Ligand SMILES: O=C(CO)[C@H](O)[C@H](O)COP(=O)(O)O
């Protein structure tokens with residue numbers, strides 16, 4: 001099973017509804033919220049994400065790259081996001097926050113930057129619905145895939161298998177037709193792609209090509 005989640009960080013922000021319709025064949029729309037504090041870039045907040053929720057043909061996979069996540073993350077669950085992922089580096093209470101998000105009807109995701117170890121969270125996997133291993137430093141689209149993060153993907157995959165729990169393993173950053181197979185082989189099942197979907201060519205064809213590249217991989221299950 002491979003999920004393809006286009007990142008609207010690479011969409012045209014003044015033609016957002018049009019670009020959301022262009023990715024209707026994808027699984028979830030990945031919505032990057034940045035506050036210019038947690039990362040050195042700024043996108044949008046709950047008002048814009050609420051409108052995206054209103055018009056999107058597919059459910060929202062919100063990726064919060066913000067401080068004060070205990071304060072803000074519940075608002076994204078309340079507006080109806082399918083999934084809300086916060087960074088482990090942004091909270092001292094990840095389990096409590098995940099429980100709050102679930103109680104509000106959203107899936108709860110935890111994300112780690114490339115330099116953040118995954119081990120502290122592996123004993124609590126059942127508290128989360130998604131584990132996001134960043135494959136670039138968060139903040140900007142169009143960066144190169146960091147293959148050294150694959151060791152962490154393998155570690156999370158193995159812990160998910162041992163725990164016999166159904167946690168989706170997401171990768172985000174530099175995913176394209178060549179790197180998707182590497183991430184899949186390491187154990188990822190949910191793939192965020194911005195430039196590779198909204199860059200050259202038709203978005204729907206790019207989504208189909210990413211699906212094919214993930215399934216072509218010889219370690220596919
Ligand atoms: O979280 C992100 C950046 O922090 C984006 O989701 C990610 O970078 C997608 O863009 P691309 O596929 O172009 O790398």
Ligand SMILES: [Fe+2]
Pocket residue numbers: 007030031032063172192
């Ligand atoms: Fe993201």
